[in-house]
Amino acid sequence: MEPLSQPDFRKMGAEMLFFKGFKQYICNEMPIRLIKLPQEEFLDRDGVFFYLKGKLVVSNDHQDLLSIIASEMDVAEVTKTPDHTYADAKAEKYIQHSSLIQKFFKDQTPYAVLSHTWITPPEGKVESDEKEMSFNDTETIVKENSKIRIVSPRAKGPGFDKFKMFCHVSSEIYGVEFAWMDTICIDKPTEVNESIGSMFKWYSNSSICIVHLASTMSYNNVASDPWFTRGWTLQELLVPRRVAFFAQNWSPMASYDKHDGIRRLKEHKIAKVIHKVTSIAAEELYDFNPGLDRGIPSRMVWIAKRRTTRGEDIAYSVMGIFGVVFPTDYSEGKEKAFLHLLEAIMHKSIKPNTLSIFNYAGQSVSNRIHGTNILPSDPECYLAHHGPLNDFVHYAPLNPLNLGPNGLKVSLVLVFAVLDKSFSESVANGLQDGIPPTFTCLQNSHAKIWADERVVVPLLHNSAVDRAKFASHNCFVFGIWNFKDKKDEITLPDICPAFLLQLQVPTTVSIDLIESTGNLSPASKVDTQNVIVLKKRKDCPTDLVLGKADLDYFNLSYVECRL
Template structure:
């Protein structure tokens, strides 16, 4: 029973809908409801499951088999949908009664969950006690995990009728639905009047649907099907979120916590500072120069970070792909760190008035030559490093991303101040340049 109790207390959502009775249950009630069933698990069943597990994981132990059986017994479905302005049942509504009138979406969700053999279901509209700041914070910080651990994610796209108009659904514009798309291993889409989009049990295995989703979201097919959270490819993930909106400003950041697999406190009322704190958490684990590929307004808390994901701009996929570099070669500063003076980064500092440098602005997908920044200096962030000498190298006729800098008269100790630009700024050099890198604080 120890494994069962631990699983319920630490892996399941705080509240779930018990589908057969259509009522809200907490973790303690779940334990009471399923305890007898778990005690009936036989040694034969455990041994059989262990044999199955060891086919993919030779080091699996008996406890792993028991936990896997418990997970199957308590499998739950989660709902992904676009919230309505009114009419969504709340936590307190469901505690009072589960009325069919006005709860059509929730009733249909429970019906579909039952079809997948799930006796438990979770919806963000009614399974979070938002009157408790502790429970709300746990839900927000655990939500990616709950969607990942769910047996199936049932996605309801009310504005769609078929695969052909899927890309037009408002569901693709909402902030929270990004992690709801990426986290689940098994996903089933329903459209219009709760008609299944395909005949598949798992629409993530339908390549036609996944291709449509990939075009609609600009998310690679492999990430749609097998997404791994973390702080690799921050720039790319921010681009996925850049055109999405949330009702609460803070949710722009909170909806990305699980995608980047970082930990941060939830504090509604902090406004745009939430995104600054998200970037702080990301930078602790990120060593990729592409995180600076943004333009437009900066955070009021740091010139090093954008105001929101909307600041991120496309990069040339060829020039920005470092995946194939040998281990002895790298680009940019691998030891970016937040300090009391600001974000510290080593840059290749270059005077933009030099004749051997051509400056460009990236406008949409075009590189447009400009002399608007000739009175500034540039801190190139994607220079090449071929050894540990402390020198950086710029290769001729290659696009290099930079942050625009000028001396800071108000803070000579810091030295340089980042200048806001409406577009990404890149430079090309006419010859190979090598020099000692310069630390700057942004």
């Protein structure tokens, strides 16, 4: 047998690398299993790979890519007989980082996904045909000497009908060979964690997302469809390249198409409804990008108006929206799951928008959940605002925010102040109603301080008893977290969101003692938030730039606190 020439080695190596990369793509980027259409047979990732590999080998559509891979291979390496170690090492280098090859893989693996609200059993019935199809409704059979999985012949009911219509629409209207439906393609509970962590990616890689508005008969009742109130459907609206809406009877209603990164809604009538009921701005709906660049509070509002069957899913369903992933645990409860979401967001970056996580109003996280009460307990805390939610957040934190077991570590500029006597007298006389507390700064006569509707940290509960308690403690410290730190100076913006801290010792105590004894504590809570406005002269808002050497002159303190 004659030895292989170098070109033969190149061709053999390139083909091995190509199909290894193709299998990696299917395993990393596609759902655990898909429905093969029109047969309605279920294939796992290996089954999908071998089916598509066979099609590519016959069609030879990948030959041009093989030539590119072969031309880039190391001349010294390709003289060796390719083995798995060699292929694994080179596949990542030549294939995973090639946008051309990755696009080819994506184009070769089109699949449809279904976005829907689950069927609710009739009231008073636990077991009923009025339920979704599940993985338990599938079974393995032998066909042509091979084991395959199909839907059980005994399956029936509205869930089965929905499954059949989804498969029909995917195959006949959109011409895809594969489809994915959450209720029937996930083997619970063994695949739940992987599925939740990958859901965003799976919807993003789909070629079409089919939305079934099960309660919608016409455009007139689109706005009231429960689909717009469910947690998981948020990412299904924003992420896929193409979204098609179908009414209750599966008649087409509208569709989005994404070209060059921008989606276009063909039917403007339904577009207005979507904007209104979801509170999602047009630029986000048409050009959504995951992460923090467009602000945290505004995106929290989207999920605050939605509901999930399991409380934890409020946090889990938006991991992809914020570009984070964290372990799921359905025993931890809604509030703890939301805290884990916030923690993942804070650890992700040190952009200015990271600090906007504090721009909320409402109940802070419970002490039974965590030692800090600086973070919100629920996405609904971001609803209590008037005006843009990301206002007053100009600067990035000095370091990634560190959430430890006892609190949140954050750098602050401290301003000392006393509660104005007029506010205390108003509370005592029962006249204070909706009037924000006002403060006098002890350090800088040019600074005016008052509590504003744009809440950062809740100050006080709404009851008269709590307001009176608040008024009786008149010495406070404002911890400004939105400032710019350079080598020799600190810049405080004209409007400074800040934590309100209650000082438990006389103001004459040194800052060092306050830090060492831990006598700074979050103040009592209120349904308003605290915003400091610093002005050099009346009615002339100006950023205040302080040289670090001047901090003593202004008597402002710059510390790192754990709250």
